[in-house]
Amino acid sequence: MALKRNGRTAQYLISLAVSLAAISAGVSVYWSTPMIPKFHSHEAAIEITQEEASWVASLSTPGYVVGSLASSFVVDRFGRRASIIASAVPMAVGTIILQIATKAWMLYMTRLIWGFSTGMFMTVSFIYFVEIADKEIRGKLSVAIRFMFNFGSFLVVSVGSFVSYTTLNRMLIVLPIGHFVACWFIPETPHFYIKEGKVEAAEKSLQLLHGCKDQNELQSRLESLRSDVKKQTRRPGTFKELFTGKQYRRAIVIVIGIKTTQIMSGSLPIQQYAGLIIQESHADIPLSAALISFGAVRFVAGIISSYLVDKVGRRPLLIVTYICTGVTLIIVGIYFYFQEVVGIDIETSSPLRYIPFVGVFLSISLSTIGYDSLVYIIPAEIFPINVKSLAITYLNIYGGLMNFLAVKGFQNMRDWTGLYGVFWYFAAFALLGGTFSFFMAPETKGKSLREILIELQGDLYEEPEERKLNGTKGDVQNRGVKESCELTELACKNEENNRNSTGDS
Template sequence: MREKSLLHMFQGTFPQLIAVLTGTIGAISDGMHYGWTAPVLPTLESNSSHIHLQERDHIWLETIYMIGGITGLPITIFAVDTIGRKGSIIISAFMALVSWILIAVADSTLFLYIARYIIGLSGDVAFVAAPMYVAEIADKKIRGFLAGIIYLMMLLGILIIYAVAPYAPFYVPSIVGSVIVIIQLITFPFMPDSPYYLISKGKDEKAKRHLQRLRGSDDVDKELKEITAAVNRQKSEKGRPQDLVLIASNRKAVIIMVILNAAQHFSSISVMLMNLHEILMSADSIYMRSQNAGILFAALMLLSATIADFVVDKFGRKYLLTISSLLTGLCLLVLAVYFTFKNCNYDISGVSWIPIVTVMVYAAVFKFGLGIIPIVMTAELFPAKTKAMGMTIADCAYVFFAWISIEIYQRLSTAYGHEVPFYIFAASCILTAVFAQLYIPETKGKTLEEIQFILKGVPFPLRSNSLRSESLSFHATLDNKDNKINSTPEKNSNEKSGV
């Protein structure tokens, strides 16, 4: 029965899968850049390095990557709405290729700084445009699975850089990353574009052709009408930045995504990825070489996220997020308690295996929900007119809280010991589980239109034309009420008549 259910879920979705794989393969390159400093900086700091790092270069090579992401926000908002999701992904791939070339030919830190800044810009565009593209081309029955693929690609990239960089010449990772990006640049331009984006630009016939390619069927009239109705309704909503706060459903989406992105990093994932070797050495865990521990850590994250990606559309977002948050918090609590006993001079030699086991369990349980659900939900919650701005804010929150979590870890672990930041991170995970249960709606099996009704607290109507027309008018009326402070009577009348 389960096999039949799985086959039914994926039936007729092969064109979507190919489009998503080619559209997200560049995330492997992004993952390699994200984990690049951990294995590469020790090589650059060695006496045999052809590039000589100064004392502050280690920190700045990590920070400039995040600065690139933050400064890329205006570019991202402009790109996804002007040249589209597909075009933005292609531009991001070109930027990633330039970054790898700069790293390969670098003979000074200046080249590395420029490359890291460019890839920060590229990653910001890609991780907004790609989830939007996936959510808008995917059938609702596998949208969660397809949305999670970009994270799997990123984790694969982290695994590759951990496995290659410590054992190969400095330029080899650049060759690997460049080949991956070139594959995307060759294949993805031939994939269908987002029907939502095409309809929003008045290209209805082209949208129909691309939707037919994605569904592998000529019978797409019903879905095309639903997409058109959704786009027309969402066009009647204002796409101003302040509407992310003034409209209740948008405000709820922003709150959910900011908190989930904060929760990801306050579960210490960036701290783990960038400081895993140092954490294990501080814990006196000698059961595995740090290079091997890094490879196993990345492999477990990839395996766990892959399993989660297959079951996210079966068990739902809330369930996986809640269980993952609780188990992640438990792992961090165990690690904090271990460091507490160690710093109190207890004899822990007999249990020095605990840190290595704990961080490996952490890798598995974090990526089973907390590490993948936010990226799945990001493209589901915002309506078309504010999706670019909303997802860009979510991406900004992701980068910002990554930096904050690293600062908290570095400062508190130096001043008070490793246990203090890990107690904070453990508490954050518990609060995330509570937040998920009380505030986050379940989006499993829902269309993007249905999700907007859920966020507004409005029952979704039956799908007859008359009822749908009435519901869209009622939906627009709710948005107008949300905006009445900033809308004139004439403008409200025009909006209602345009639905």
């Protein structure tokens, strides 16, 4: 038990270091939330139009797509650790450009480069945690990334609501430095070392991560890992393999279904335009207080999620949070329907004016506790190592494009249907996500990566030759048992005949 505790301590410390880097990712994504109101009110040091502001809000997503794509080339070539550290470089470049930005296109560059860094970091970090963590705490450590990501968004929204545009931007310089320093001391994963044939390095990494001082236990873990990695890398990690291999089809359907409903349920657009939604509701709430409340609730919800993910499980969290979010968004849509279509002007003193605020508050809480966090963990758990980075990369590219359409299209849909139509659209996808999760989502809590792959792939987890060999071994064992039974039965008959013969005599 002491060795296990030592290993867990190392895993928690490593998780803390990587999670600190996630703060800068959260800041970069949600920097536009407190800045857009400043652009609209001309409080920023740079003059941009509302159309340009919408591009500033949405251009982080295309950068995220490119960063995810780049990670697929570096994560399996240079390793998980090197990729995480390297993601600090574009973050630093984007922050420098922000300090000297005088035109809208320079802000576009900053958002694209920041998105690149975030896409690279978020893709690799979840692969990293899935490969270093014990199965009992794998979900908790993985959610820690989203928790610190949410903390970063809380920081930038809270501080950005009270300081000037220039002051906030200067404060951001410390983030890429902290990212680089925190991740410099983390180890490489034993999975990557085994994949590269570096057995001694993998042994040292296992010893650090799991506290194995007994050589027999260490060698047992090492051999088990070598067997799993060999089995998972016997096939190529190519685009053709991923999309033509029958064993990956169920995993692909699962992650695309969850990713699509997660994005189209509107969690990111609602958070990006939270200030606008509160203003349109005419609720008597200071905008800065509303934005800080939303950041705080994401932070607290992240803590709750890290506790529940390994207690309740992935599948129940997905189902419950999707359905509850859908109901919440329907209610917010009804409020705006009466305001925009029916034309009912709710009195200033009426508590009904707070329905949009409470609804957005609850939807952000629920999505952070459930599907917004799990959509990053599940893909890292259900794909084998040969296609894991490729699958997550393409999933992030798909998700990035969908996020761009969702954020950029928010204003267009609002102009077309009104806010009530926007919220009902998001609610429909949230309810669809709950239904999809009920029928398709696997439960991965407390299962090793090998057990998860066997559950998803079934007989396809083994090559035909292995299945044939296992079948042959089974046939031999069955024949042996049958022959043994026949011999036993014959012996019993002979003994009975002998007794009868003795009795007759």
